[in-house]
Amino acid sequence: MPFATLQEVLAAAERGAYAVGAFNTNNMEIIQAIVEAAEEEKSPVILQASQGAIKYAGILYITAMVRAAVETATVPVVLHLDHGTSFAQTMLCLKHGFTSVMFDGSKYSLAENIAATRKVADVAHAMGASVEGELGKIGGTEDDISVDERDALFTDPAEAERFVSESGVDALAVAIGTAHGPYRGEPQLDFARLESINKRVKVPLVLHGASGVPAESIRKAIALGVCKINIDTELRQAFARGVRHVAQNKPEEYDPRKILAPAKEEMKKIVKEKMRLFGCSGKAGE
Numbered sequence: 001m002p003f004a005t006l007q008e009v010l011a012a013a014e015r016g017a018y019a020v021g022a023f024n025t026n027n028m029e030i031i032q033a034i035v036e037a038a039e040e041e042k043s044p045v046i047l048q049a050s051q052g053a054i055k056y057a058g059i060l061y062i063t064a065m066v067r068a069a070v071e072t073a074t075v076p077v078v079l080h081l082d083h084g085t086s087f088a089q090t091m092l093c094l095k096h097g098f099t100s101v102m103f104d105g106s107k108y109s110l111a112e113n114i115a116a117t118r119k120v121a122d123v124a125h126a127m128g129a130s131v132e133g134e135l136g137k138i139g140g141t142e143d144d145i146s147v148d149e150r151d152a153l154f155t156d157p158a159e160a161e162r163f164v165s166e167s168g169v170d171a172l173a174v175a176i177g178t179a180h181g182p183y184r185g186e187p188q189l190d191f192a193r194l195e196s197i198n199k200r201v202k203v204p205l206v207l208h209g210a211s212g213v214p215a216e217s218i219r220k221a222i223a224l225g226v227c228k229i230n231i232d233t234e235l236r237q238a239f240a241r242g243v244r245h246v247a248q249n250k251p252e253e254y255d256p257r258k259i260l261a262p263a264k265e266e267m268k269k270i271v272k273e274k275m276r277l278f279g280c281s282g283k284a285g286e
Contacts, residue, residue: 004076018279043284044077046100059096094129102131110135171205173208195224238263
């Protein structure tokens with residue numbers, strides 16, 4: 001099945017009042033876990049690679065492995081760049097067949113962010129791909145992008161309206177209190193801000209840093225316009241949990257297949273759990 005675009009899967013999510021899970025990948029087992037879970041749940045899915053993942057695995061390996069996984073897939077799969085911070089990075093991904101790219105210009109002024117994101121959107125749209133933009137700064141760390149939690153800036157609703165209108169993005173990542181990486185306490189999301197943004201913009205909203213956010217908060221965010229939800233930390237934790245279990249219980253084991261297979265199963269459990277929570281299970285044919 002050919003790759004879907006972000007715009008296609010999020011338009012369906014918006015109509016159906018659910019969100020699609022966007023899961024970060026770094027290697028073969030993670031890709032297999034995500035796509036197998038999507039097939040079993042009959043759910044659309046977004047497979048995303050960060051700049052760090054591309055640097056680690058290489059863009060040729062990432063795209064080849066995802067293509068292999070999608071070859072027999074019957075559900076919509078989007079290949080998405082997560083947190084691209086340069087025009088060159090987004091173009092490299094588009095050149096290699098990504099059907100969606102996120103340009104993260106949140107470090108710039110509003111005008112600079114609009115101009116840089118618009119440049120990416122013009123090329124991506126000409127190639128039939130989708131674009132996610134970001135306004136406001138999401139706390140924590142995402143590979144080589146760090147934001148001090150005290151300096152994390154929430155998305156301004158009026159600026160969001162202007163940004164979406166002038167940048168041409170297909171989806172908007174908003175900063176409402178989530179953070180990348182593990183939380184030290186329960187995250188307090190600014191739902192009033194999210195509601196205001198949703199009333200002002202006409203594109204689906206994206207929630208980054210959703211690992212560890214309580215189910216009730218996730219459901220409320222979806223009801224207020226969030227259609228794409230990013231999960232990375234919980235997948236990494238599941239992977240590590242599976243590997244540790246083998247290392248602790250079978251310390252003499254040296255076969256990588258027997259070490260990594262349990263890690264894959266742990267990740268599949270998380271992906272399925274999230275798909276059910278997001279409401280996208282069973283929505284692949286809609």
